[in-house]
Amino acid sequence: MFCGCSAQHFRQPANTHLCPTCLGLPGSLPVPNQRAIEMTVLMALAVKAKINRRFFFERKNYFYPDLPKGYQISQHISPIGEGGTVPVLLGGKYVAVALHDIHLEEDTAKLEHHGDEVWIDFNRSGVPLVEVVTQPVLHSAAAAKAYVKRIQQLVRWLRISDADMEKGSMRLEANISLATRPSDGEEIELPSYRVEVKNLNSFRFLEKAINYEIERQKKIWQNGKQPVQETRGFDAQQGVTFGQRRKEVAKDYRYFPDPDIPPLELTSSAIARLRKQLPRLPWEEEKMWQERYGLDWQLSQTLVANDKAREFWQMLVPWIKNRDQAQKIAKLIVNKPDRWQGKKPAKFWQEWQKGQNERLGGAKLAEIVSQVIVEETKAVADYRRGKISALGYLVGQVQRLARGKADPREAQQLLQQELTNNG
Amino acid sequence: MKKDGLDIKYLAQLAQIHLSSQEEKQLDKDLQNILHFIAIIRRVNTKEVEPTFQVAKDVQMSRPDQKEKSLPREAALQNAPQQKNGYFISKPIGWK
Ligand SMILES: [Zn+2]
Numbered sequence: 012m013f014c015g016c017s018a019q020h021f022r023q024p025a026n027t028h029l030c031p032t033c034l035g036l037p038g039s040l041p042v043p044n045q046r047a048i049e050m051t052v053l054m055a056l057a058v059k060a061k062i063n064r065r066f067f068f069e070r071k072n073y074f075y076p077d078l079p080k081g082y083q084i085s086q087h088i089s090p091i092g093e094g095g096t097v098p099v100l101l102g103g104k105y106v107a108v109a110l111h112d113i114h115l116e117e118d119t120a121k122l123e124h125h126g127d128e129v130w131i132d133f134n135r136s137g138v139p140l141v142e143v144v145t146q147p148v149l150h151s152a153a154a155a156k157a158y159v160k161r162i163q164q165l166v167r168w169l170r171i172s173d174a175d176m177e178k179g180s181m182r183l184e185a186n187i188s189l190a191t192r193p194s195d196g197e198e199i200e201l202p203s204y205r206v207e208v209k210n211l212n213s214f215r216f217l218e219k220a221i222n223y224e225i226e227r228q229k230k231i232w233q234n235g236k237q238p239v240q241e242t243r244g245f246d247a248q249q250g251v252t253f254g255q256r257r258k259e260v261a262k263d264y265r266y267f268p269d270p271d272i273p274p275l276e277l278t279s280s281a282i283a284r285l286r287k288q289l290p291r292l293p294w295e296e297e298k299m300w301q302e303r304y305g306l307d308w309q310l311s312q313t314l315v316a317n318d319k320a321r322e323f324w325q326m327l328v329p330w331i332k333n334r335d336q337a338q339k340i341a342k343l344i345v346n347k348p349d350r351w352q353g354k355k356p357a358k359f360w361q362e363w364q365k366g367q368n369e370r371l372g373g374a375k376l377a378e379i380v381s382q383v384i385v386e387e388t389k390a391v392a393d394y395r396r397g398k399i400s401a402l403g404y405l406v407g408q409v410q411r412l413a414r415g416k417a418d419p420r421e422a423q424q425l426l427q428q429e430l431t432n433n434g
Numbered sequence: 435m436k437k438d439g440l441d442i443k444y445l446a447q448l449a450q451i452h453l454s455s456q457e458e459k460q461l462d463k464d465l466q467n468i469l470h471f472i473a474i475i476r477r478v479n480t481k482e483v484e485p486t487f488q489v490a491k492d493v494q495m496s497r498p499d500q501k502e503k504s505l506p507r508e509a510a511l512q513n514a515p516q517q518k519n520g521y522f523i524s525k526p527i528g529w530k
Contacts, residue, residue, distance in 0.1 A: 015502025025520045029510040030502070046499035067488070074450040076524040123521075130521035133510075263448055268487040273495055 012117040012139040013041030013084060013272075020121070021178035025132035033117075033137030035080030041271055043068065047139035048091070050171045051115045052277065052285050054141060055092025057165060057292055060113055062282060063089050067274035068115075072265045076129050077119035079136060087266040090114035097145075097165070098294040099157045100312050105294070108158050109146040116140050121179075135179065141171070147186075147201055152221035156214050159183055164293050164316055176212045183211040187224040189232060204240040208252055211245055220245040223252055304337035313345045319352070320344050326356040339367075366416070376409075376417055380425045383408045394430060402426065440465055450527055 014032035017023075031039035055062055066089040070082040092113035098105045120136040122129050143162055149155045163181055166174040174181040188205045206228065208220045223245075228238045240260070243252040268274075291299070297311040306314070315321055324344050331337045340363070343350055351359050384391055387408055394401040402423065409422045442462050446453045453461065504510075507520055516523040 015497065015500060016504045017501050024507070026510050026522065027507050027520075028504045029507075030504050034505075034510060042495050042497045044499055045496040048496065074448070075527055076522075124526065127526065128518075129524045129526050130518065131524060132521060270488065273488055273490040273493045275494060275496065 012044055012047055012115070012137055014039075014137055016137060018138045020132075020135040020138060021180075023134055025130075026134060028134045033079070034133060035078075041084060041269070043272060043275065044139060047115060048275065048277075049281075049285060050139075050169070051091045051113060051141050052282065053169055053288065054143070054166070054171060055095065055113045056282075056286055056289055057169060058092070058095035058097050058110060058113070060092030060095030060110060062277065063091060063093060064277045064279075064282070065089070065274055066091055066277075068269045068272045069266045070269050071116075073263070075119075076131050077122055077136065079120070079133060083116060083119060084269055084272070085116035085266075086114035087261075087264075097158065097161055099154070099161045100308055101154055101157055103308065105308075106154075108154075108161075109148050111144040111146050113141060113143050116142060147188075147199075152218040152225075155185060155221055156218050159217060160214060161293075168290065168293055176214075179212070183214075183217045184209050185211065185217060185221050185224075187221055187228070188238070189225065189228045202237070204238055206238060206240070206252075207242045208245055209242055209255070216245055216247055219250050220252055223250065227252070300337075300341070304331075304341070305334045306338060306341050310338075310341055310345060314341055317345075320348070323351055323356060323359075327360055330360050376413065376421060377425060379409050379412045379417070380422065380429055382412065384426070384429055391430065440469070 014030050016028040016030050016033055020028065032041055052062060066086065068084050069087045071085045071087065072082040074081055090112035092110075095110045095113070096107035097110065099108050100106075116139075118135050118138040118140040120131050120133045122131055124130075145158065149158060163174045166172050166181070172180050176182070185208045186205045187208065188202045190199050190202050193199050206224060208224065211217045211220055224243075231238045239257070241257050242255045244255050245252050293315050296315050297308065300306045300311040300314065301308060313320075314324055324341065327340055331340060343363075383405055387405060390401045390404050390408075394405065405426050406419055406423050409426065410417050410419065413422075440462065442453070442458050442465070445465075446458075511517045511520070511522065514522045
């Protein structure tokens with residue numbers, strides 16, 4: 012971030028990407044990386060955050076072996092981006108998750124604990140790190156998970172990072188506190204503490220850690236006490252969190268502007284240039300398919316989230332003539348990857364169309380439907396007794412006899428007709 | 435926490451240093467002096483003055499995204515008080 016050492020730190024020999032600056036040696040001078048600043052602005056623009064055109068870096072002071080200088084160069088009162096929202100699909104609708112800020116800082120060293128020793132690899136320290144901080148607006152582990160997945164998608168979409176959690180290029184931190192459920196229309200009153208669970212390296216661990224904390228804190232409240240403000244780690248094997256250190260409050264960090272780094276200014280032309288680089292965003296593309304072809308949100312989200320599926324779909328789009336075709340193709344791409352993976356789009360399209368033309372309908376289909384009704388006496392009786400789910404089974408049987416070539420909607424209509432008419 | 439807002443023990447804990455009671459007393463005195471000094475400075479009317487935390491105001495400094503040569507590992511580690519297998523070694527540090 013502030014020196015020219017390689018930012019590759021995954022599976023590199025320890026302490027081989029170091030220089031006087033990232034080692035914090037006296038007399039060295041940190042100089043911010045232009046590209047890292049631009050990437051942060053890009054991220055901020057994507058979520059419609061307010062860009063602080065004049066910003067500076069600050070020293071966040073705390074003493075821990077992962078910092079060679081005794082402070083981390085970060086941003087506090089002038090983050091590059093302030094506010095903004097991230098649209099996340101929750102329970103079938105879009106929710107705008109409000110952000111607090113997006114700031115740029117240097118990453119810290121990787122520590123390994125061996126008995127009474129801490130082994131320090133400083134390769135990662137000094138690598139640019141963008142922190143995206145939400146407002147306290149997420150109220151469940153599931154919501155938090157949906158949100159961080161969206162952030163990962165966006166970071167990859169904008170080619171900021173591979174956001175690979177196994178390589179440590181994306182890490183999650185959850186701040187959890189329990190509040191009394193407000194009565195309708197009232198705002199939640201935030202409790203005066205928060206517990207931070209640090210260094211979560213998978214979506215599943217995030218979900219587990221949050222759910223664990225909710226239960227742990229609930230018990231403390233039920234015993235008439237308030238949980239203490241602290242930083243906790245997550246033990247993936249046991250599925251539990253454990254206390255690490257008392258969490259500092261903001262003033263303990265004694266933030267102050269880094270005197271070695273003059274304030275920076277983003278010109279309007281620089282911001283305009285970055286704005287132009289902004290591609291159509293994932294949620295915009297989801298909406299586009301929804302509006303153009305009537306795909307449901309879930310389907311369009313899955314389609315857009317999967318790089319290979321999305322690419323294949325985009326190559327088919329010019330040939331798609333109507334909503335019906337689009338919906339069938341989208342569903343097929345999402346649900347049956349083996350039907351298209353490794354195929355050329357043109358060839359796939361040809362085969363698919365041929366398959367469509369061979370669809371069974373009319374008299375042939377009616378014949379199969381009658382046969383199924385005669386043979387499946389139990390399911391037919393179930394359906395007539397009001398067990399609606401039996402219909403799905405019957406459609407499946409028609410499909411089996413039709414070798415998958417029946418139009419499911421038509422088959423269902425025919426079945427319903429026959430079953431009500433000849434009851 | 436004392437009523438004047440200075441808690442030497444807490445500050446020492448934040449800095450992860452151990453202080454003898456003699457040192458605590460001395461530091462308390464020193465820090466009180468500094469606070470007193472600052473209190474005097476704060477009486478100056480600075481209403482019309484922009485805060486100056488940076489004198490190199492009109493300098494725009496940033497680096498291109500280019501990789502430069504890093505130090506050989508031996509050089510990076512040469513001043514480490516303790517090292518092993520290419521790692522810096524430290525004692526665990528934590529909050530009591
Ligand atoms: Zn370096």
